[in-house]
Amino acid sequence: MPAGYGEDGFDADEEEPEPVGTTDLDEAKARYLRALYETTEPAQRPATLLKALQDLQYVGGPVGIPEVIGARRVPLPDRETFLEAWIELLRRQPSDQFGFDLEARRLLFQAVRIHRGTEGLAELARRDGPRIPEAYRKWVQALAEENRTDEAVRAAQEALQALPPAGEIRARIAEFMAESAEKRHDGTARLEARSEAFRAMPTLARLSALCEAAEPIGEFKAVVHAEAARLRSIVANRSRRKGRDDETAEPVSGHRLLATLLLLDGETDEAVVLAERAPAVGWSGGSHPGPVVIPYLLCAGTGGVTPAPGTALADLWRGIDADELAFPIWALNGEESDLDDAPEDAWPDMPFTPRPVRLAPFLQTQIGRQPIDPEQRARFVAVAWSIAERRVKEILHKKHRRAHERAAMLVGAVAEARIMAGDLGSGHTLLENVRRQFSRYSAFTRELDKIARRSPLLPSPSAKHRRW
Numbered sequence: 001m002p003a004g005y006g007e008d009g010f011d012a013d014e015e016e017p018e019p020v021g022t023t024d025l026d027e028a029k030a031r032y033l034r035a036l037y038e039t040t041e042p043a044q045r046p047a048t049l050l051k052a053l054q055d056l057q058y059v060g061g062p063v064g065i066p067e068v069i070g071a072r073r074v075p076l077p078d079r080e081t082f083l084e085a086w087i088e089l090l091r092r093q094p095s096d097q098f099g100f101d102l103e104a105r106r107l108l109f110q111a112v113r114i115h116r117g118t119e120g121l122a123e124l125a126r127r128d129g130p131r132i133p134e135a136y137r138k139w140v141q142a143l144a145e146e147n148r149t150d151e152a153v154r155a156a157q158e159a160l161q162a163l164p165p166a167g168e169i170r171a172r173i174a175e176f177m178a179e180s181a182e183k184r185h186d187g188t189a190r191l192e193a194r195s196e197a198f199r200a201m202p203t204l205a206r207l208s209a210l211c212e213a214a215e216p217i218g219e220f221k222a223v224v225h226a227e228a229a230r231l232r233s234i235v236a237n238r239s240r241r242k243g244r245d246d247e248t249a250e251p252v253s254g255h256r257l258l259a260t261l262l263l264l265d266g267e268t269d270e271a272v273v274l275a276e277r278a279p280a281v282g283w284s285g286g287s288h289p290g291p292v293v294i295p296y297l298l299c300a301g302t303g304g305v306t307p308a309p310g311t312a313l314a315d316l317w318r319g320i321d322a323d324e325l326a327f328p329i330w331a332l333n334g335e336e337s338d339l340d341d342a343p344e345d346a347w348p349d350m351p352f353t354p355r356p357v358r359l360a361p362f363l364q365t366q367i368g369r370q371p372i373d374p375e376q377r378a379r380f381v382a383v384a385w386s387i388a389e390r391r392v393k394e395i396l397h398k399k400h401r402r403a404h405e406r407a408a409m410l411v412g413a414v415a416e417a418r419i420m421a422g423d424l425g426s427g428h429t430l431l432e433n434v435r436r437q438f439s440r441y442s443a444f445t446r447e448l449d450k451i452a453r454r455s456p457l458l459p460s461p462s463a464k465h466r467r468w
Contacts, residue, residue, distance in 0.1 A: 025060030026067065032056075033063065034071035042078050046089040053107070054100050062103065064110045083115040091128060109138045118142045122155070129162055133169040136162070140173055153180050160196065171201035178213065187217040195223065202231065202257055205324045205355035211264070211362050220362075228261040259289035260359060263296050264366055268380075272297070275387050280394035281403070290391065292320050294384050296363055298413055301381035302420040304367040311455050312412030313420075320360045377421060385414045385430075392434075396441050408447035416457045428459055435461075 033052060040048045053063070065086070069076045076082070090108035093101065112120040121142050125135040136159035143152035156173045163170045178193035194213040198206040207227075214223040235258055255274045262271040275293035283290045295316040299307065307314035372380070388410040394400075395407045411434050419427035431452065438444055452458040 026063055027071075029056055029060050029063045030067035030071040033068045034076075037068060037082075038077065042081065045078075045082055046085045049086070050089060050104075053103070057100060057103055062106065064107050065114060066110065080115070083111055087111050087115065091124075091132075105132065105134055108132075109135070113138075113142060118146060118148075125155075125159070126162075129159070133163055133167060137169050137173055140176055144176070149180065153177060156180075166200055168201045171197040171206065174200060175206075175209075178209070187213070191217060191219060191223070195227075198227065199230070203324060203355070204257055204260065204357045204359065207257065207260060208357045208359050211359065215362075224261060224264045228258070228265040228267065231258050231261055255289045256287050256292055260292050260363075263292065264359075264362055266366065266370060268296075268300070268370075272383055276383075280390045281398070281400065283391070283406070286324065290387065292359075292363075294388060294410070295320060295413070296367070297380040297384040298417040299364070300367045300370075300372055301377045301384065301417050303372065303377060304364065305420055306364070307416070307420075308456055311416050311457060312409045312451050313416045315409055316413045317360060320363065321357045324355050324357050381414065381417050381421060384417070388414055392438075396438055396444055401443060404441075404444045405447045408444060408451050411448060412451040412455060412458060416455060419457050427457070431458060 033049060036052055037045055037049060049068075056063075065083070069079070087108065090104055090111065093104045093108075109121065109124075112124050116123065118139070121135065121139040124132075125139045129136050136155075140152050140155045140159060143149075143155055156177045159173050160170060160177075163173075174193045174197035178190050178197065181187075181189035181193055191210075191213040194206070194210045198210045210223060210227070211220060214220040235255070255278060259271040259274045262268070262274070271289065271293050274289045278289055282288050295313070298313055299305070299317060307317050392407045392410060395403045411431070415427040415430045417427075418424075418430060431448070435445055435448060449461040453460050
């Protein structure tokens with residue numbers, strides 16, 4: 001390319017010309033569909049329109065019947081006859097959760113509400129709910145939007161009676177019931193609904209909401225114990241079905257969730273076993289027990305002292321409450337994927353949205369509840385370092401460069417925990433030993449130096465370790 005010219009061919013010293021005009025793709029798509037509708041034989045309109053929507057699903061945004069109706073001022077010809085046939089066609093669409101199926105469902109619920117209103121959604125849910133569970137949620141949602149709260153609660157109760165015991169839709173309907181109970185200041189109903197949501201599709205965020213519902217009415221301990229036993233049984237049964245029921249079997253899904261429940265229930269040793277048997281890497285996948293077990297052990301090893309701001313341990317502790325994507329325990333990474341066990345409605349919406357997790361305060365309280373003698377505290381810190389060291393070595397030896405900062409944070413947190421537990425020399429020695437052992441990994445040692453300089457507890461790197 002000649003000097004002075006940009007990638008697009010115009011003079012690099014000149015301003016890029018403004019576009020002549022822009023096209024509203026959604027409006028263009030709606031006008032095209034309206035024209036297609038009016039030029040197609042009435043009997044062929046539903047199939048023709050559906051084919052066009054499938055072909056154009058990645059052009060512009062979602063467009064449906066409301067946009068087609070509004071594309072011209074004149075009324076849509078044969079509207080009611082078309083809507084009847086359109087709804088029947090969409091009802092018969094085969095299920096394909098990762099294809100056009102999600103859009104077909106959206107078009108179906110939209111058409112039913114336009115044609116028959118909220119009562120039409122009720123009929124659809126009662127008729128097709130077992131096959132299309134989302135119909136129940138749309139019915140409940142429509143009643144709530146119309147401020148028909150009592151009817152929405154009754155519809156939700158009816159939905160829970162009709163839906164299978166597991167599934168994301170069931171969980172979300174139960175969450176609506178929990179929110180309604182909270183507005184009525186009915187703590188018992190709120191707890192029952194949160195329990196229903198957690199059991200239907202267990203996630204860390206739902207466990208957090210369950211704990212928040214149980215604590216004010218004095219049911220925290222009983223609820224945590226019951227759910228830990230239930231989830232432990234589920235995990236064990238699924239492991240046996242895979243033929244991995246021996247003591248050396250690799251853990252299957254949901255172990256961060258199970259480990260959290262075990263810690264809340266005071267079963268620390270069992271949670272430690274989960275962390276020790278888990279892979280050294282893969283902590284960011286959402287299922288690994290390490291991100292909750294390690295900070296718990298380190299804080300318990302210091303006697304429950306709140307980590308000071310700026311410390312690596314404080315950063316590690318905050319990570320317990322990182323917002324969770326709405327992945328169920330069946331959503332795993334790599335070889336542990338087990339989607340065959342997922343309910344049919346495990347993935348009702350795309351994309352996944354973050355949900356808040358607030359479990360760290362409950363874990364901190366649990367640490368305070370359990371008297372821990374000095375010997376046990378030292379063992380907790382030692383076990384935490386054993387698991388953390390395995391992770392650090394794996395990250396460095398396998399050249400996971402993006403994880404160097406996280407590996408350095410683990411080392412810093414363990415060193416800080418030793419210092420907070422009263423063993424100043426041991427904390428300093430750990431830092432120096434790790435620097436020496438992994439000195440050839442310059443990116444890692446730079447991250448370690450950053451953490452040491454930021455921490456109010458760790459010694460800053462000496463001049464011979466500094467890297468500019």
